[in-house]
Amino acid sequence: MxxxxxxxxxxxxxxxxxxxxxxxxxxxxxxxxxxxxxxxxxxxxxxxPIDPPAAAPFPAGLGLRIAELSRQIDPAYVDELNLYPRAGGRIEAFFHRHISVAGDAQPHAEGAVFELHPRTLEVLSRRDGIDDEVQARDASNALAAFLVDLHVSLHLPxxxxxxxxxxxxxxxxxxxxxxxxxxxxxxxxxxxxxxxxxxxxxxxxxxxxxxxxxxxxxxxxxxxxxxxSFAGSIGIPVMAMVAFGGNQTALIEAIVGTPPTENPAPAPMADLDRMLADAARRAGTAASFVSVSHYGRADAQVTVFTPPAAGELISHNLVYDGSSGAFVREKPGLGLVPSAGGALAAVMAPLHFGNFxxxxxxxxxxxxxxxxxxxxxxxxxxxxxxxxxxxxxxxxxxxxxxxxxxxxxxxxxxxxxxxxxxxxxxxxxxxxxxxxxxxxxxxxxxxxxxxxxxxxxxxxxxxxxxxxxxxxxxxxxxxxxxxxxxxxxxxxxxxxxxxxxxxxxxxxxxxxxxxxxxxxxxxxxxxxxxxxxxxx
Amino acid sequence: MSAWSRGLLAGPVVFVTAATVMAGAALWLPAGPAQIDNLVLPIVLFPAIWAALFFYACLDRRLRRAWGLTLLLLLANAALIASRFVGTPAVRP
Structure with missing residues (x-):
């Protein structure tokens, strides 16, 4: 009582x-x-659906296919790369660079998205433009995205x-x-x-x-x-203003973890398939998202994200040197070493989405x-x-x-x-x-x-x-x-x-x-x- | 009249105060081993900051005291943020 x-x-x-x-x-x-x-x-x-369905989120041969695709697009977009499974197990490869849009303090990405068949790695579609634009033309994932947007923002601007x-x-x-x-x-x-x-x-x-x-x-x-809801709409802009003079990209880089020292010299990428296999072995489960910074440069860095393994609540983030393929470290979601803030932020997603x-x-x-x-x-x-x-x-x-x-x-x-x-x-x-x-x-x-x-x-x-x-x-x-x-x-x-x-x-x-x-x-x-x- | 005053306090004033406390915390909270706690914890705990202030504003029998404490929090954090911009260029704390 x-x-x-x-x-x-x-x-x-x-x-x-x-x-x-x-x-x-x-x-x-x-x-x-x-x-x-x-x-x-x-x-x-x-x-x-994709028929037959995907056997693995990122199949063997993906690294070579990505290298081929990187030669088909505007070199300005070959800077950052995100790889993630989408509807039906399709793989999306988003080559992009970060840009600022006039009148919008939030950083944006501009580039080319390739939608790949999860078994044959054939290009199913290609969309070029700014992030919001390429997302709006994503046909295969549109229904799920529409329902999620209705939940997170009621389709309001x-x-x-x-x-x-x-x-x-x-x-x-x-x-x-x-x-x-x-x-x-x-x-x-x-x-x-x-x-x-x-x-x-x-x-x-x-x-x-x-x-x-x-x-x-x-x-x-x-x-x-x-x-x-408030982290993106108030928290990050306000914190960026107080601590970084309004530079949200600088704030995000500081929170996620300082990137390696800049070295723009061209360098071939190491075998992505081997890095993915190594990450799956270390985390005990297959990757769900891959982020490559400075693709094709000597300072390239590959971060492989895996969902929580059986019995775990938190996902794994494994960092590799992009040009040598060497494992660098397993880092927390936020920061380079464990912290109270990082730990608290890490449990927010599994608790809200229930996907652990x-x-x-x-x-x-x-x-x-x-x-x-x-x-x-x-x-x-x-x-x-x-x-x-x-x-x-x-x-x-x-x-x-x-x-x-x-x-x-x-x-x-x-x-x-x-x-x-x-x-x-x-x-x-x-x-x-x-x-x-x-x-x-x-x-x-x-x-x-x-x-x-x-x-x-x-x-x-x-x-x-x-x-x-x-x-x-x-x-x-x-x-x-x-x-x-x-x-x-x-x-x-x-x-x-x-x-x-x-x-x-x-x-x-x-x-x-x-x-x-x-x-x-x-x-x-x-x-x-x-x-x-x-x-x- | 006091209902309107309490409504004003528990509504917009508390919300603005919670946002200001969150921003000010970047300057007074320890950065921790990863140097991010002062940036991340206030964002993650914003709903808790707001809830604490909201319930306090609704339940304190002495409305004047509730206004006083809330405004004190607001002004203290706002002054801290202002001193950051006036004193030195905005850089990472």
Missing amino acids: IALERDRTRTLLAIHGWAGVLLGLLLYVVIATGVVAVFADEIGDWAS TPYGYLVTGVLGLAMMVAAVTGLLVHRHLLKELFTIRRFRDALLARRDRHVVAASWNLPFAFVLAFTGSYF AGLLSKSVWFALGFASCYVTLTGLQLWTTRRAESPPWRAAARVVIGVGYGLPLALAATPIGYFAGRVAGVDRLEAPMLLALAAAAALTALLGTGRVPAERNASTLLRLTGAVLLSLPLLRWASGGPGWITASAHGLTTLMSMDAVLIVGAWLCWRAGRPRAAPTALATTGDAAAPLESAP
Whole structure:
């Protein structure tokens, strides 16, 4: 039991409620899209599979292929090189140089991106330009990137999107902390769902139980999420201003680790394949990202990043001398030697993304994120329904239902825009995806403006979501993707698993969309009012 | 009136104060063995700095004291940052 004076409890309860009511709907959007974004890699593999799938993230022969490609581009771009696996296991090689863009303090990269087949290393596509530009024309990864961008910045311009999601993260943290403090009997409430004839009171108990179990996770997500949002939008620019006169590149170089002494003399690169094999042996797992600085120069440095090995939380960063191929050191993510700041920063990503133990940890994060969505939505419903005697709050209750059940429909509709755009040969797939999202939102709004009760609208939206989810495997196949027989024969397990998840999701939505009796209005009787006293 | 005052304090004033404390910490926090703690820790802990200030601003019964302490933190860190620019060219601490 947490003992707080009555007026402080009341203040905390008010903060808990208003933090949720003022920002709850946007918070719900960010959490729901975050739940989907946990499986961004798998969504990319499902939407743009490579048949047959990749055997390893970076196959043998990659070093020679990269050397060939370095001779095909403007020599000005042959300075930095990033290599990373993308949707379907494709390998992206981004040769670039750092540039400044007028009116933008953030450093940018300009160069050429090659998309390579993970088995044959054949060039599948090439895109030239500045980082934002080449990213916008990345067709194979566009669906996953669209959903991730919706989560991290709500598709608002930089840095405003990050600021908004950062504030939402702070609001979620406030809701989690106040939610913990206002519990009078925390342990008891973890296990209490009372039997009420009134559906609203039962819903209140379910909200409290789900929120109580979810508190630590909600706090971790909120803290790490607001850190990620504010680090780029406020933290780095402000720190660069205070410590480096506004030079963000200098700040990042200082934080990541001082680069080796400059030596611009040309020198052939050592065998990249051997460095990758050595890194895999040292880290106990294959590389997930490679960064080469000063490619083709005597001071070239190769940093190989690997995900955490089994039983570990933190990834490995292994540094090699680019011209000799000699192993130099294993460094922390930040700084050249271990530090408190580096250690704390290193746990932020695995705690937020839940990717430290593969599919298992991702599934747990997905489930806990889903519970956070439930808590946010039921909290909003309790708040608005409790005040439903007032017309503005009645309208707010309809909006909550519209956003709560319309968002899953809009997210499910997004791949329709993606597949349609790919079939039509659209260069930038963001537009058709936004169109699909907006169409679903408009349909939701149209349903919400009618005289139909909000609960029935929720049922309709759930059933529509089920229908759209069911159509996605068919659309994927119809737009040129492999069918189940081919996928099964070639071991495209992610694709088949995702199709199965969509079908099961469709069935669950259809079932959940069965019409039910609406909860009664609140606080209408003395009996009902008492248990709701501590409800949000 | 006091509700508005507290809202102003717990909202924009606390946010600006937290950002200023974060920036000022680059100058007073020890750099640590990797010479990065003073730059990294304030960024990572920004949500915690904000939360501490926010709850303090909401829960302190004496609103004037809450304003005073928050403004003191804001001005002390702002003065430290200003002295950095006025006294010496901005270089790494």
